[in-house]
Amino acid sequence: MINNHSNQTQCNEVLTALILFIDNEISDAAQARSLEVHFQECQPCCQEMEHERQVLATMRTLLNNECREEAPQELNERIAAQTALLAAQMGSGGQFVTEYRHTQTTTVYNDGVSEVRIEETHIEIETNNENGPQFPFF
Numbered sequence: 486m487i488n489n490h491s492n493q494t495q496c497n498e499v500l501t502a503l504i505l506f507i508d509n510e511i512s513d514a515a516q517a518r519s520l521e522v523h524f525q526e527c528q529p530c531c532q533e534m535e536h537e538r539q540v541l542a543t544m545r546t547l548l549n550n551e552c553r554e555e556a557p558q559e560l561n562e563r564i565a566a567q568t569a570l571l572a573a574q575m576g577s578g579g580q581f582v583t584e585y586r587h588t589q590t591t592t593v594y595n596d597g598v599s600e601v602r603i604e605e606t607h608i609e610i611e612t613n614n615e616n617g618p619q620f621p622f623f
Contacts, residue, residue, distance in 0.1 A: 499523045499530050507538055567608060584611040 586609040594601040
């Protein structure tokens with residue numbers, strides 16, 4: 486941030502676009518190049534950019550390490566079975582999905598001492614064998 490007032494305004498504009506620049510989300514090539522030049526010429530802005538990069542990298546690492554829940558095996562098996570069923574239906578030719586229903590139910594039992602949650606998901610798919618104007622399932 487050079488002490489000149491016009492450059493300080495430019496620094497404020499650069500810092501406003503800092504996260505977009507770090508994430509490579511500036512689509513205007515001329516604007517991206519202008520920011521690159523500014524970071525090369527302005528040490529305080531460059532230091533701020535490096536600091537923000539480190540903070541974002543740390544946040545991504547923490548989130549990546551914490552958000553590693555495995556889906557229950559039963560869910561994986563149900564998805565695989567439903568996928569196989571759909572693949573078989575698609576391969577039989579001339580079948581179209583005519584109706585799709587997805588129901589998710591959560592039941593909570595509470596006896597005052599403990600609480601039990603039961604979550605169920607039901608998916609129903611109806612098809613026909615006609616070549617009508619229904620929704621083709623690709």
